[in-house]
Amino acid sequence: MFDVAYIRPNNLSEALDFLNAKGAESKILAGGTDIMVDLRSGTLNTRHLLDVSRLDDIKKIEVLDGKLSIGAAVTIAELLESETIAASAPALRRAADKFASKQIRNVATIGGNVAHCSPCGDTIPPLLIHQAQAVVANPQGQRNVTIEEMASGPYHCSLHPNELITHFILEPKPPEVDFADFQKIGRRQELAIARMSMAAMASKEDDDSISFLRFALGSCTPTPHRFYEIEDFLMGKIPTEDVLWQAGKILAEKMLDITGRRPSAIYKEPAIQGLFMRMMSPLIQ
């Protein structure tokens, strides 16, 4: 039992009016799977919970003008069940498949996963490789925020208290891309917080050289990032085992550049290379 008020607006404008008046002492509630844990542990203290999970306007998955639009209140289970997601964002589908447990997938939302700004958010590396932007509504109108800009640090969301993510706009998978994946390492198979996560999509020319690649890393750095060095290194190359190990080594070095050589590096350095190989090895032909 927590000492909070619960408000469920009937539409988006009611939600925004409420946030404009009381945003600073409110928390936006969608699935609640992070909020409840944070309230219980005492890391979150808030006066009002604004439940946006039933706003139909922010629950759609659709392709509009060649872009994939995903409502912020779409649940992880709905991502997993969507044929549009399977076709246009297969790495995101993979992440949804590996996300927490059935019970949590059924209520947790993509908007909540992004806005929580955990370095380990499973939907974030796939969103990064789709160059996703969050469309954020506020009393003045709306603005677009890239996924990179969303987190100003671990668990620190850069949005203002009167703002609400309504949906995400993704570049759909290009038709020639026939490889897309998301991989993570946790302490156990299910329900584990990712220690390390990554997403990629790629295509190859007839001569087997890589002609398209986007790669993003999660969990290992304070906020998830695209790793352009890996993309640049592999573009135009024929992905042999040797080339991929070299790319994995560059990835490990770049990660350590960002985090510094912490005690966990002795594990993370080989693990990140191994996970990279596991994910990318289907490209070897």
Place this chain on the structure above:
Amino acid sequence: MKLEMITINFTINGENQQLDIPAGMTALELIRDKLELKGTKEGCGIGECGACTIIVDGRAVNACLMFAAQLDGREISTVESLDQADELDPIQEAFAKQHAVQCGFCTPGLLMSTHALLTEKSNPDRSEIVKAISGNLCRCTGYHSIIAAIEDAAKPQPKEDK
């Protein structure tokens, strides 16, 4: 401390309810403390163990991670809904037959995850079973007997003459 109150309407185990509850009450507190349906258990309280699994609008969820307020307008089933007119549900029978219960604390949650799975898909394969119950921890059985029970429950049962 005066708690903020709200009114919610919902259906639980087939029965309509309208209740005034504190806005910050969890679904688990509503079920166990207010409605006194003690079948749903609290294990970890943070969505890791699945002992509090209930079904909301056909989907398995953790009652500990939900506010009671979120149940407004929803249809809820708890483990008490399985046992109708003193007849065990086929899932319960299969758990008993396969000795899938030791201490029993995880059992209500596992029964509800199984119920949600079999409602969604009547003939799941082993990997689908494992995935569907991976949010339910059991520290006694090692899961083999649980998975065997779910496989049994999924099989069409031969009708016995009585």
